[in-house]
Amino acid sequence: MEQLHINTSSKQYSVWIGDDIRYKVSEYIPTPLQQKVSSVLIITDDQVAPLYLQDVKNGLSNRFEVFEYIVPAGEQSKSFQQYYDIQTYALEQGLDRHSLVIALGGGVIGDLAGFVAATYMRGVPFIQVPTTLLAHDSSVGGKVGINHPLGKNMIGAFHQPEAVVYDPTVFKSLPLHEWRSGFAEAIKHSLIWDAQLYSWLQDHIDDFSNIKGELAEQLLLRSIAVKAAVVSEDEKENGIRAILNFGHTLGHAIEKELGYGKMTHGEAVAVGMIFAMRLSEQYYDISLPIDEVKAWLTKLGYETDIPVELDPNQLVHTMKKDKKAQKGVIRMVLMKELGRVEVVSVDEEPIKELLLKSIKGE
Incomplete structure (x- = not known):
């Protein structure tokens, strides 16, 4: 207990x-x-x-x-x-x-x-x-x-x-897609806040069948602790709590444009996190462990690419309606380094260009 x-x-x-x-x-x-x-x-x-x-x-x-x-x-x-x-x-x-x-x-x-x-x-x-x-x-x-x-x-x-x-x-x-949906949020907590948790998750979980007993309790405890730390600082999302939306700006848009239920929330967020890391590399001119995260997600059964049937222009239009957006300007959670992120305003053209490249598989 x-x-x-x-x-x-x-x-x-x-x-x-x-x-x-x-x-x-x-x-x-x-x-x-x-x-x-x-x-x-x-x-x-x-x-x-x-x-x-x-x-x-x-x-x-x-x-x-x-x-x-x-x-x-x-x-x-x-x-x-x-x-x-x-x-x-x-x-x-x-x-x-x-x-x-x-x-x-x-x-x-x-x-x-x-x-x-x-x-x-x-x-x-x-x-x-x-x-x-x-x-x-x-x-x-x-x-x-x-x-x-x-x-x-x-x-x-x-x-x-x-x-x-x-x-x-x-x-x-839980069916397999629900495991993936939930574990994506645990990965998110590690990527935005706790690099040690990221390493712990990679070391202990390479398949969902062993998440039970003590391991399940520790996974929940350590991941929820990140949420608790953020919420204690900012209960009503006036500031830092917005970082919990890492991967969600695009993830929510994918859910809506595909039609709710076609892809689980966490699976859409996983795609959104990879996209946010790619955009972060461009925005900050840095290198992030995208290939490593993608390989881990792929091993766990995630799709990491934006569905090819989606239109970049429509995705951007939907992202501009995100709750973090201000006067139609997209605000996204971007990564400065593993375990450290921030919310920034991003021009829509770079987002649209990267969406197009991602959908084409470039």
């Missing part, structure tokens, strides 16, 4: 990491909150529900009245309609300001359920119970929200959880 403390300006809470702790979620609800909880709403999806919903319910139902809401799995559920339908269900069931929301699932569920919690009756507490490796990034830090047809995560709030209860044994049910 591992415990990591998250300290932000608005809240302090713990991330609990340990095998089989999904069976006893009630033990990790902070004591002051336990005494106030009137009911619990578990929000999950139709892939996670058959696997883990009953496990979590069994650990809660002897203490609280428990409701459940199941949405279709996938990015399409981060929609206004699903958000509205859950709010309606909560009102119909009589949930009140002392109800607790539990997000049981991956990043989509965490974002959606967290936004429901942030806005239901102007805000109720929630707990993250992640079931994917990808959610190690999204479950910490309080960013919650839904998508809009014109952009990803454009509607949302900052709403910190009361706790994160992480059971790595659920990873055994």
Whole structure:
């Protein structure tokens, strides 16, 4: 069992990491909150529900009245309609300001359920119970929200959880593409902040089948620690927290232009990180270990090239709508050296030229 403390300006809470702790979620609800909880709403999806919903319910139902809401799995559920339908269900069931929301699932569920919690009756507490490796990034830090047809995560709030209860044994049910999606965010944390973590990941993980037990706990602990350090300095992304978007400016554009679900978030971010490193070499006139990172990603089954069917002009157009953009100027996280990045404004022409070269395989 591992415990990591998250300290932000608005809240302090713990991330609990340990095998089989999904069976006893009630033990990790902070004591002051336990005494106030009137009911619990578990929000999950139709892939996670058959696997883990009953496990979590069994650990809660002897203490609280428990409701459940199941949405279709996938990015399409981060929609206004699903958000509205859950709010309606909560009102119909009589949930009140002392109800607790539990997000049981991956990043989509965490974002959606967290936004429901942030806005239901102007805000109720929630707990993250992640079931994917990808959610190690999204479950910490309080960013919650839904998508809009014109952009990803454009509607949302900052709403910190009361706790994160992480059971790595659920990873055994992950398909390979979900392993890749989640591990890309761990790689990102090492590239932007912790060169020692980068070396540790390379030394210990050259295939996903051995990520279990102590290794899984250490992977989660060390990667989440990077997120925790950044968030503690800048909870609401007024400054340094924006570096967590390394690879995301292009990654989000790829997701949108391909159509959500065609490529997982982490796989798109992996492509975005390689592109950001290439652009960094041009911008700073430096040399970075791109070939080394690409070879490692390729060995783990990632595609590192921009899909050939995408249009550079349209990608740039979408990147200009990124949340970091200012008055239509693209702002990207670029790498100065391994473990050190910064957010800079970049002219669109060099981006467009490099996109074209990358798509052509040059």
